[in-house]
Amino acid sequence: MPDSRQHRGPHPQDLGLFDDQHRQALRSATEDLSWLLSRGYALTSCLKLVGDRYRLRARQRLAVARCACSDEARKRRRRNQIQSCDLAGGELWIDGYNVLTSIEAALAGGVILCARDGCFRDMASMHGSYRKVAETLPALQLLAERLSDWKVARCCWYLDAPVSNSGRLKTLIEGIAEQWGACWEVKLVADPDPILATADQTVASADSQILDVAPRWFNLARRVIEEQIEGAWIVDLSSPGKATVSKQP
Template identity: 55%
Template sequence: MIATPSLSARGSPSAVAPAPTNNSSTARAARSPTPVALTGAILEIDGYNVLTTVEAALASAVMLIGRDGSYRDMASMHGNFKKVAETPKAITLIGQTLARYSLQSALWYLDAPVSNSARLKQLLLEIAAAQHWLWQVELVPDPDRILAVSPAIIASADSAILDRCPRWLSLAREVVEEHLPLATTVEFHILSPTKRGFGKPTATSRNPRQPKFG
């Protein structure tokens, strides 16, 4: 499902938003634990946000590295989930990365209003069961509200969540660096705001293809 997040209710989880200030980026980075610190931890996952980015990397899209260290992509989605060939592979790579963390638990949150979220939940649980991964998947009206105030470590690149949650992990970055070392990455910065709004990014990226549901 490379076409994702630009949900009208949530904004755009993976899609690029105005870059944070240096101060906010530094504050975020200070709250991101190393993988070693994840042993025995509870990880709550912003499902569409993480999955979309890994799918985009598998489809050879450019990964944008924010000042906070998060990997983001230029994919967009409008209220529906579209499964593509990369979806099972992306889930598997995420699972393999999570498996080496020795987590206490991994809980995925998916947006219930997004069409086909129930199908994605089923796919996540099927792959997890086949690999003996102890995952939970919840469909909720607005994952952002839950994740932003959760005491758990949060896997997301959504700035609205990262600015509020106590600890977070750029899971997409961990997956891409471990399994897709040849992925194209660029440092992403936004020019200073102007009277017309934020300037254009200094690094550009093409959108991944927008496939049909399969």
């Protein structure tokens, strides 16, 4: 069936799955899963154990998996994170789909997870295909505005070539860059992850596999959402006692 979505908004079940009634269980599950990961246990088996204990639904388990991380991973990611003041005059390599879909989802009122490592992650999934939605151009405009404010000299966007419509998104990104007079390059590659993980330049991503290796990274999606999208639906599972929901649709 063709993808006919016009927005990157919430799943029909999300209002019930991420309401105040469930937030304590989600917080506790994230804390427990992180404890197990810190002691070397495998994610898949741990997630089933924790999910069964708290009777979590599939999307809730996905959220917990995206928010949890080991103590060592959190320390390493925080140690290698840079701030916006460090971007001026430099180059930024952007994990295109990872960053863009989170901002699209925030604009559309979708669930945005604040994870234990401080990253914002969305609940969207593309399944090998990307479709432009109503939020795509506004999201790119917000990114262009903030990157200009931070005086980033050059951006290199990496998009997954196997994802359908990557060529069309490349054209959209280049169009926004032309409007802003920004020095942006868009590359279609088979797999951006190994390129970004070993980059000499600062990378922008919330992909845990990249952040576990990258020597310098910037929390781009979070900064744009926090500063530019008032009333975004943030489900904060970042630390014990901090499982808050900033807004529900």
